Amino acid sequence: MKIALICDTHMGVRGDSPVFYEYFKKSFEWFFQHLDEKNIKQIIHLGDLFDRRKYINYQTSKRTREDFLLQIENRNIACHIITGNHDIYWKNTEEVNALEELLYHRYSNITTYSKAQEIEISGLKILLVPWITENNLAHTENLIKSTQAEILMGHLELHGFEMYKGMISDHGEDIKIYDKFDLVFSGHYHHKSSRGNIHYLGAFAEHIWSDYKDPRGFTIFDTETRKFEFIQNPYNIFKVIFYDDVKEPDILRKIDATQFDQYRDCYVKIVCINRTNFFAFDILLDKLHKAYPVDVSIIEDVEIISSNDEELENIQDTQSILNQYISGLTLPVNNDKMKSFMKEIYQEAMTLKYVTE
Numbered sequence: 046m047k048i049a050l051i052c053d054t055h056m057g058v059r060g061d062s063p064v065f066y067e068y069f070k071k072s073f074e075w076f077f078q079h080l081d082e083k084n085i086k087q088i089i090h091l092g093d094l095f096d097r098r099k100y101i102n103y104q105t106s107k108r109t110r111e112d113f114l115l116q117i118e119n120r121n122i123a124c125h126i127i128t129g130n131h132d133i134y135w136k137n138t139e140e141v142n143a144l145e146e147l148l149y150h151r152y153s154n155i156t157t158y159s160k161a162q163e164i165e166i167s168g169l170k171i172l173l174v175p176w177i178t179e180n181n182l183a184h185t186e187n188l189i190k191s192t193q194a195e196i197l198m199g200h201l202e203l204h205g206f207e208m209y210k211g212m213i214s215d216h217g218e219d220i221k222i223y224d225k226f227d228l229v230f231s232g233h234y235h236h237k238s239s240r241g242n243i244h245y246l247g248a249f250a251e252h253i254w255s256d257y258k259d260p261r262g263f264t265i266f267d268t269e270t271r272k273f274e275f276i277q278n279p280y281n282i283f284k285v286i287f288y289d290d291v292k293e294p295d296i297l298r299k300i301d302a303t304q305f306d307q308y309r310d311c312y313v314k315i316v317c318i319n320r321t322n323f324f325a326f327d328i329l330l331d332k333l334h335k336a337y338p339v340d341v342s343i344i345e346d347v348e349i350i351s352s353n354d355e356e357l358e359n360i361q362d363t364q365s366i367l368n369q370y371i372s373g374l375t376l377p378v379n380n381d382k383m384k385s386f387m388k389e390i391y392q393e394a395m396t397l398k399y400v401t402e
Contacts, residue, residue: 046167049080050198050264050273052091052232053248054113055131057105064310064339065252066104068282070112072250076263077116079276085265086122087166091232091246092129092176092200095143099134106147114152124155125164127175129200129232133159138180161185163194169268172226174199176233177218195227196271206245207236210259216381228271230264237261237275250278254312257283283312286333288326291319300329305336313338317345 059065080088094109095101117124126144134141144157160181161174172194177185189197202217214234220243223229229243237247237260246264248256262278284307290296313333320326333341371383 046087046169046268047083047085048087048089048166048266048268049076049085050089050091050230050246050266051076051249052200052246053093053129053235054090054250055093055096055248055252056109056113057096057102058252061102061105063104065282066108066112067310068280069250070108072278072280073112073116075279076249077120080120080122083265086120088117088122088124089171089173089198090124090126091198091230092127093131093232094126094129095132098131101143101147109147114148114155118152118154121154124152125158125173126155127158127173127198127200130176130202133176133178135178137178139175139178140180161188161199163188163192167268169196170194172197172199174201176200177202189222189225196230197223197226197228198230200233201229201231202233203231203243206234206240206243207238208234209255210236212236212255216385228273230266230273235259244273246275250280251282254283254314257281257285281311282339284308284314286313286315286329287318288315288320288329289318290322290325296322296325297328300325300332303332305332308333308336308338311338313341315341315343317343320345 054069056069079085095105097105126148128139128142128144132143133139134143139159142159145159148155148157158173158175161172161184164171164173170193172188172192174185174189174197175181201223202214203220203223204214204217205220206214206217208214220240223243226242231243231245234245235248235252235256236245238245247259248261249263250261251257260275260277262276264273264275266273288296293299315329315333317326330341371380371387374380374383376383
């Protein structure tokens, strides 16, 4: 039996952006086409189906139902979905959560979980561990100790893994808690990474500029062989154009040969390494804008861009600066808790920046 593992879909991301509705729709169509071709009839969603903790936008609810949930139901796929931290209303309890309010008993083949629970698929026991809160902590710890399952799938916050590319978590659980399991798969951190028996699967699609050139997609797990394969999402919404009319004197021919349709409904950055031919650059801008990208920004200071063009957004740097500053403070509360609080405030601010009417 093969199981599709998917996580951190964050429906309603970027302030319920219509552009991301379409980007996710295209990604989900690719996802289900792949499942059809492989005849996969099991899905486990490892948390953060939705993006907003406090409320749901009706349009987001509709698109989640049409583009994801009904596609599962119509194919008669058995689906298990656990709560992530973005799916619960309160921080200290999972009692109020989006999965139970919007999905519970609505789909015959979709089961939701807000507390740790064992399931069995094709004879293989799997321990599902949703986001751990103060309310479900004791139950989760007892089940982790007593379970005979050798596979754990959860939405975990573990110390020392990359949350985003280049941004390492300095808080969370010790990984030794999960040493007893042969394989641990988790959602929550959007960067795909592995260490020992623990595998963060990474987000399904891109959300912010720090996702640029950081693979997104889903994983296929074989219950018999216990092998797993990452399937990369072929669609990107963040794209970069490098412009250099000194290194490439025949820049006009290069511009004419470019397929600008690829930038439609995308966020685009133009990195100007050398810009001496202003006529050619204006033609580039004109052709680009006629392709209807969501946003175009121009970077002139190439010194801030690394040679492998990986540092195109300062979200990691901003968060690192905050963490370093807090580490140097003497506070009446635990510094790690303050870092976690400031991270949430920063991420919420990033989302509010893109709220649309």
